Amino acid sequence: MVGSPSVDLRAAQESRDARLAESAPARIANLHDVRGDEERVIAAFVAWLEADGWAVRREVDYCDVVARRGDRTLYAEAKRRTAAMGLDVDTMYGQLLRRDPLDDALGAEYGVVVPTEARTAALRVPLAVRELLGITVYVVDEAGGVESIAPVGDAR
Numbered sequence: 772m773v774g775s776p777s778v779d780l781r782a783a784q785e786s787r788d789a790r791l792a793e794s795a796p797a798r799i800a801n802l803h804d805v806r807g808d809e810e811r812v813i814a815a816f817v818a819w820l821e822a823d824g825w826a827v828r829r830e831v832d833y834c835d836v837v838a839r840r841g842d843r844t845l846y847a848e849a850k851r852r853t854a855a856m857g858l859d860v861d862t863m864y865g866q867l868l869r870r871d872p873l874d875d876a877l878g879a880e881y882g883v884v885v886p887t888e889a890r891t892a893a894l895r896v897p898l899a900v901r902e903l904l905g906i907t908v909y910v911v912d913e914a915g916g917v918e919s920i921a922p923v924g925d926a927r
Contacts, residue, residue: 808851811911812911815911816917820836820845844879850886857892860883861892864896881904883908885910890908907922
């Protein structure tokens with residue numbers, strides 16, 4: 772005879788709770804690694820810019836990176852590895868596009884900075900749109916190398 776629904780439900784809940792408790796340390800470690808991943812991505816990007824002669828500031832008016840070199844200003848938003856990379860990259864584009872500094876609009880350049888795992892998601896925005904808006908995609912690999920994917924026709 773099958774147990775009562777309340778007993779079966781309680782047993783299933785206890786089993787689920789036990790599995791969650793066993794996996795909690797691994798989930799916490801992964802969460803820490805993922806949260807630290809944005810710092811890794813930004814630090815590598817900043818080092819790459821500075822090596823190329825840019826003066827860089829971080830977290831300026833809620834923008835992850837603002838860099839200046841000569842008469843050029845680059846505003847960049849970065850994302851880390853997440854479970855929903857496509858959604859998070861779309862959000863990053865929105866964050867970047869609402870930063871239209873009127874005092875610097877003509878000399879402004881824009882960048883999205885992503886880990887290798889988000890490259891495909893970052894390039895889903897059509898090339899024509901990225902070209903029109905002057906958005907360069909920067910991909911940071913595990914070793915801290917940076918690949919710049921500038922819009923076609925952009926001599927950056």
